[in-house]
Amino acid sequence: MLAFLIRRISQSAVVLLVMSLLVFVGVFYIGNPIDILIAPDATPAEYARAVHELGLDKPLWEQYTIFLKGALHGDFGNSFVYNEPALKVILDRLPATLELAFTAMFIAVIFGIPLGMVAGMKANNWIGRNIMRFSILGFSLPTFWVGLMLIIIFSVQLNWLPSGGRGETVMLLGIPVSFLTLSGLAHLILPATNLALFKTSLAIRLTRAGVQENMQMDYVKFARAKGLSETRVIGLHVMKNIMIPVITVLGMEFGSLIAFAVVTETIFAWPGMGKLVIDSIGVLDRPIIVAYLLITVTMFIIINLVVDILYSILDPRVRLGQER
Amino acid sequence: MSTPLLEISNLKTHFFTRAGVAKAVNGISLTINKGEVVGIVGESGSGKSVTGFSIMGLVDEPGRVVGGSIKFKGRELLTQSVEEWRNFRGNEVAMIFQDPMMTLNPVLRIDTQMIEAVRTHEKVSKAEARKRAVEALAMVGIPSPEERVKAYPHQFSGGMRQRVAIATGLLNRPDLIIADEPTTALDVTIQSQILSEMQTLCRKTGMSLMWVTHDLTVIAGLANRVAVMYAGKIIEEGAVEDVLDKPLHPYTEGLVGSVPSKNHRGEPLYQIPGMTPSLINLPEGCSFRMRCPKATEKCHCEPPVTETANGRRVCCFHPNL
Numbered sequence A: 001m002l003a004f005l006i007r008r009i010s011q012s013a014v015v016l017l018v019m020s021l022l023v024f025v026g027v028f029y030i031g032n033p034i035d036i037l038i039a040p041d042a043t044p045a046e047y048a049r050a051v052h053e054l055g056l057d058k059p060l061w062e063q064y065t066i067f068l069k070g071a072l073h074g075d076f077g078n079s080f081v082y083n084e085p086a087l088k089v090i091l092d093r094l095p096a097t098l099e100l101a102f103t104a105m106f107i108a109v110i111f112g113i114p115l116g117m118v119a120g121m122k123a124n125n126w127i128g129r130n131i132m133r134f135s136i137l138g139f140s141l142p143t144f145w146v147g148l149m150l151i152i153i154f155s156v157q158l159n160w161l162p163s164g165g166r167g168e169t170v171m172l173l174g175i176p177v178s179f180l181t182l183s184g185l186a187h188l189i190l191p192a193t194n195l196a197l198f199k200t201s202l203a204i205r206l207t208r209a210g211v212q213e214n215m216q217m218d219y220v221k222f223a224r225a226k227g228l229s230e231t232r233v234i235g236l237h238v239m240k241n242i243m244i245p246v247i248t249v250l251g252m253e254f255g256s257l258i259a260f261a262v263v264t265e266t267i268f269a270w271p272g273m274g275k276l277v278i279d280s281i282g283v284l285d286r287p288i289i290v291a292y293l294l295i296t297v298t299m300f301i302i303i304n305l306v307v308d309i310l311y312s313i314l315d316p317r318v319r320l321g322q323e324r
Numbered sequence B: 001m002s003t004p005l006l007e008i009s010n011l012k013t014h015f016f017t018r019a020g021v022a023k024a025v026n027g028i029s030l031t032i033n034k035g036e037v038v039g040i041v042g043e044s045g046s047g048k049s050v051t052g053f054s055i056m057g058l059v060d061e062p063g064r065v066v067g068g069s070i071k072f073k074g075r076e077l078l079t080q081s082v083e084e085w086r087n088f089r090g091n092e093v094a095m096i097f098q099d100p101m102m103t104l105n106p107v108l109r110i111d112t113q114m115i116e117a118v119r120t121h122e123k124v125s126k127a128e129a130r131k132r133a134v135e136a137l138a139m140v141g142i143p144s145p146e147e148r149v150k151a152y153p154h155q156f157s158g159g160m161r162q163r164v165a166i167a168t169g170l171l172n173r174p175d176l177i178i179a180d181e182p183t184t185a186l187d188v189t190i191q192s193q194i195l196s197e198m199q200t201l202c203r204k205t206g207m208s209l210m211w212v213t214h215d216l217t218v219i220a221g222l223a224n225r226v227a228v229m230y231a232g233k234i235i236e237e238g239a240v241e242d243v244l245d246k247p248l249h250p251y252t253e254g255l256v257g258s259v260p261s262k263n264h265r266g267e268p269l270y271q272i273p274g275m276t277p278s279l280i281n282l283p284e285g286c287s288f289r290m291r292c293p294k295a296t297e298k299c300h301c302e303p304p305v306t307e308t309a310n311g312r313r314v315c316c317f318h319p320n321l
């Protein structure tokens, strides 16, 4: 277990290092942020001073070393736009994104798994077939289009729900959250549904495939032959087997929810990291971009680690550290 | 005579597949008395497992029992409600399957799987149910059962898993155990161990046993009576010694002849010519006639059942009488 953790962490460190270098170089070659940031009528002297203040007159390798030294102390440099530490700017927006992602995952699980079970057990009847049609739609419709449709229907036409922003927030354990206020909840529903659509479809398919595969197994027949009720056969025997792949895959997908949130946040003007990074790319705010990517990748790594540990707890046949 | 434990008459279980109706069990009659060990032999696909599943009410889609009757202690099973079936399974009749690797749920501990089997039929405490599970494991020869009961199935070998499955079947002291080729997947030494343990168990508890196999030698040492199945029918039935010594049906004769024996070492084994017919397009009349050396014009009609002395039955126009 310890060896497993150490190996994982050192692998992750290499990934982070390589990625920071790539992004750093990439953003450098895209363009000069000063051209965007500075007023068009600035004098050459003002221009030169701005370049110097941001440290952009130094050669690239020196800029990178400075960044790396800072990064080791948790300092990713100041945002060119906000003139505040990039990390702080991002972490301020993190709760909004996490709330959105968690809500979306919650929706995907509470709808996707039961629907998938029904679809698996009633594969040949109209309910099962309609559930599968829905999941195909959920997979194939582009997120941004669905988001726009949701706004047009529920905000513009029906005027039931607001189309953007986060609504009122309250502090929960020092973190601002929307879902505890009525206005916040109203603002949360549409973007969370939009983000959840793809994962709901995924949960439906995984669960359905699992149900169909497991119902054929001898252990189900043996459980029935013992005289167990159908509720127990499906609710415990089959469920416990299905939950292993479903939790593993959905867990892994949590990282991509945070990444996909970029699109949803932009459409619904949700004040999270995703919207921030899109805005920052527009003005080539390098410290924010680099810090955002590093944070996202770190989250991916942590999520995968947690999922692996969870998997080994759920499945008695797996022990961590052994190559499978 | 008192009512038999199990009385199957003219049972038909058909599978309604896309390719047509597969008559997996096509009118079989069989009686099992209390304490009796009955062997069911037949080639692969002759409907042995489907017979077992029909008794348990566990025939898979697209199969259905389409006719006949199954009486257990005089009570008709086929008209039972879902709840009555549930109370019956595992409690009055238990079934053990062919592949020990697949019968236990891989993600649940043995104790969970055994305790639930007890508690679904009897309102006893968990501790009491666990005690029974440990006793049952000890009975089938699992060493240090108190510890092993906490293990997961993958921590057992195939033979041990089959013992666990048998122990699970014994938990509610059923009157009949249907063992569907439970030793086929195991190696010979383990197989004979389990066989002799089952035999002792039956003698001790007065339990009846229906032992399904395609291995005649297993039946010879274990059963009192044997029923030979071919293409969904029982074509011959009788006391084991009689049937093995003097088979009446040409098919049984072929089966007995194809068992290797010490006396005929070096000689080529007898082979029954031809293949098992497709259950979807069974030939008219006797379904064995295409492969039968004795077949005549008559065999295009349904063969009669002939009863002979000491309860032997054979379903053939040309039995070796």
Ligand SMILES: Nc1ncnc2c1ncn2[C@@H]1O[C@H](COP(=O)(O)OP(=O)(O)OP(=O)(O)O)[C@@H](O)[C@H]1O
Binding pocket: B015, B017, B022, B024, B042, B043, B044, B045, B046, B047, B048, B049, B050, B051, B060, B061, B062, B063, B214, B279
């Ligand atoms: N789920 C099913 N769907 C369709 N047909 C089936 C199904 N199960 C069984 N059958 C039909 O029933 C026939 C008999 O099957 P069964 O499992 O009883 O054979 P068996 O005598 O137990 O053979 P084996 O020795 O290989 O276990 C098969 O040949 C097949 O045609």
Ligand SMILES: [Mg+2]
Binding pocket: B048, B049, B050, B098, B180, B181
């Ligand atoms: Mg079988």
